[in-house]
Amino acid sequence: MLSPVVAIGNEGRKPALIAGIAFVAFTAALAPVRPYMAFATFSYGLMVVGLALKRRPSLHVPLMASAIALDLAIVAVLEVQRHAVDTAASFALTPWQQTHIFASTAAVLLYGPAAYLGYRRWRNTASRRQASFHRAFGFAAFVFRTIGFVLMFSLLWRTG
Numbered sequence: 001m002l003s004p005v006v007a008i009g010n011e012g013r014k015p016a017l018i019a020g021i022a023f024v025a026f027t028a029a030l031a032p033v034r035p036y037m038a039f040a041t042f043s044y045g046l047m048v049v050g051l052a053l054k055r056r057p058s059l060h061v062p063l064m065a066s067a068i069a070l071d072l073a074i075v076a077v078l079e080v081q082r083h084a085v086d087t088a089a090s091f092a093l094t095p096w097q098q099t100h101i102f103a104s105t106a107a108v109l110l111y112g113p114a115a116y117l118g119y120r121r122w123r124n125t126a127s128r129r130q131a132s133f134h135r136a137f138g139f140a141a142f143v144f145r146t147i148g149f150v151l152m153f154s155l156l157w158r159t160g
Contacts, residue, residue, distance in 0.1 A: 039074055041149075044067070046064075046066050050063030050067060051142060072108065072111070096154040100147075100154060103148035103151065110144065113137045
């Protein structure tokens with residue numbers, strides 16, 4: 001059986017393996033805190049590893065698609081179970097929590113064009129300009145996702 005390092009390749013991909021191990025450990029540590037946060041951490045970890053493997057489409061595409069799908073599922077579940085939109089619109093949250101919502105919403109909105117252009121790129125039907133836009137949308141989505149991820153922990157002290 002191949003080790004994960006051999007399966008990914010030895011061209012400097014060890015940081016992706018280390019990041020993968022770190023996010024699994026972090027997710028396990030978060031599990032007793034809030035299940036949504038554990039899933040969000042796992043999703044963010046998938047995204048970090050997927051970004052680290054951006055030059056390996058056979059790994060990058062499924063990791064990023066999984067991360068985006070999991071993020072969208074978390075948003076849907078939070079809306080159904082906790083009426084997240086109503087909570088955000090009430091402005092009853094702290095500025096850090098509102099910033100988390102803004103950044104996370106921006107990331108979710110950027111997933112659409114990033115995924116569409118990434119799909120075009122994966123199918124080799126994207127122009128150079130579209131590939132450039134894929135990188136720009138993807139990077140912006142990742143930056144907003146990172147801000148949202150960090151500020152997600154401001155919700156630990158929210159009751160209800």
